[in-house]
Amino acid sequence: MRLRSLTLEQFRNYSSTELLFAPEQKLHLFHGENGSGKTNLLEAIALLALTKSCRSTNDEDMILWDATHFRVQGMVEYVDSTMKMLECVFQRFPRRKAFFINGVRVSSTQFIGSFPVIIFLPQDLSLFSGPPAIRRQFFDRVLCQVLPEYFREFLQYSKVLKQRNALLRRIAQGMLKEIELDFWDEELAKAGSVLILARLELLETLNVTVREELLGFGVEWENITLSWKRSTSERSFDLLKKEFVQCLLHHRARDRALLYTSVGPHRDDWSCEVNGRNIATFASRGQQRLCFLALLFLQLSYVELRCLQKPIVLLDDVFSELDCIHQECVLRMLEGYQVFLSTVHSRDIFGGCIWSVSEGRIQAEVLPKK
Template sequence: MRLSHLVLENFRNHRALALEIGDAPVHLFIGPNGAGKTNLLEAIALLSLTKSCRGAEDDDLVMWEQPYLRVRGTAVADDGGERCVEVVAERTPRRRKATLLADARVPAGNVVGVLPSVAFLPEDLALFRGPPMGRRRFLDQLLCQVDAEYLRSVVVYQRLLRQRGALLKRIAAGDARAEELAVWDQPLAQAGAAIVAARSALLGTFSLTLANELRQLGLPWRDARMVEERQTQAGDAAGIERELLALLVHHRPRDIAHGATSAGPHRDDWNVHVDGRHLATFASRGQERLVLLALLALEVAYLELKRGERPIVLLDDVFSELDERHQQHVLSALGNHQTFLTATHAPPVSSAVHVWDVGEQQEVALRR
């Protein structure tokens, strides 16, 4: 996959921008902090996910005092076909949003993954020490791009979770009966089980090769795996569904008291364990950065395998704490994937890299 054109209107701090992107495999955005380099990568990721890869709400993506945003990308697929994706979101009380594929309006689910991408952003450095929400989002953003059924399960689960939460509050206020929860618990457990099973399978797949990826980056650890922390024990979706349903029934009194559902994939977690130790308990910041790069390599390979398409790679400020050897390793490992990077100053790169200057007034110009 190769992005050939990118158009932004009122996206973050970019009022109007149109880039014609050349055939170079690597593109480097250079500019001062605050110029909007990260926002360019976020806009590309928006075309993959139809929402912010950083967890921001659509309203936060719309330029200040502007009524809407528009991001449009045209790409050439590995088979030579052209793909055009557009996302439009309004900052209005109705918060209307439209997703277009080949200029035809389609449901957002039809767009997710059409322009596949993976991203490394500065906030990802909190992945191992931050709250579980970020780790769940890491899995969801990847799985939603390769599995339409998983995406459907996530959408259904989130809707049912909101509806059950509203009912819990009504029960606590005396406006509904606890028996009414049975209507929501079965479908919630079914959708939740599909999510848990898919996440578990992905973590298992990554665990098979994570240690090898880390060794290639010079980390001397013998064993590395991604360890689940979930409330269910079953390995298959049917078994997980039964366990989740039992937990939902068992925790009804507590859920009513707190006005929130306490069991399900929205409460699950995972982390990296190295040689039997939790990564966050001993790894340096530099080591954590290398682990993130290893995970990114696994994401790239997984997307390519599942979609039969090379994803676009987005690397924000990835070189700031890497020595030249690791910088060259990253570039060589991603050599056949279109890659967009950002930096405040240009690192040593080959003449084949297209360098773009991003100015303080958000102007973007190709240097070479």
């Protein structure tokens, strides 16, 4: 699979831009100063995969200043040579977001998965030491793309969670009775159990080869494991759903006091441990970066296996703290994939297509592979 073209209209700092990606060029480097718009291009590509920004929670943030809407289009070619035009449009007033495949409007659940990507962002470097939400997102970003049921239940879980939290506030105000929570507990447990089991399956898949992947980066850690920390323990759907409902009931008094739901997959966490020690407590920043890259490559293999397509790889300033040896190692491991990366640093080790970005203006040049 490869992206053949990208068209932006009123998106971030681009009023109207079209990029054409030659099929023979797999590596594309967006090169320019900070603030020139390099990451905006990666964000636009990711939007066609994730249905939302990989950087912001607010769609309005992606609209060009003083504009009323944005439009992102991408032509995608698949391994069987079929083509699809993917399009995302968002307008400010009235607030509306729409997705199209070959000009036909589709729902977000029908759209996602059409164009799988793997993403590295600078904020991902806090994967091991940052808040649990970052680590949950690391799994959700992949699972939503490869498992349609996961994305549907993820949306449903978010909706039910919001309803349950609103209900807790109304109970505290004396407007409703506690028994009203029973229905929402069942609904939350039903959707949440799907999320938990899918996350566990992915975690176990990564665990199989994470040590070997790290060895490829020169990191020799024995007994490295990914461990999921959750409020439940069952592994089958029916038993897990029943356990989840009991867990919600057990913590109901606390939830009523806190006015929000304190247990569930939205509060779960995972860690990367070596001999039982969390790497966030002893690994250097460089080691954590290499560990993250190892997990990223494992995600890449997982998505390819699930989708039977090579996903697109998006790397934002991934090389800023890697020496030349590790930079070349990463590029070598990505051979065969279409890769879009951004950097402000030297272009010397890169071949392929270099896109010079400056204040929303883009110019391409092709360099020979080193």
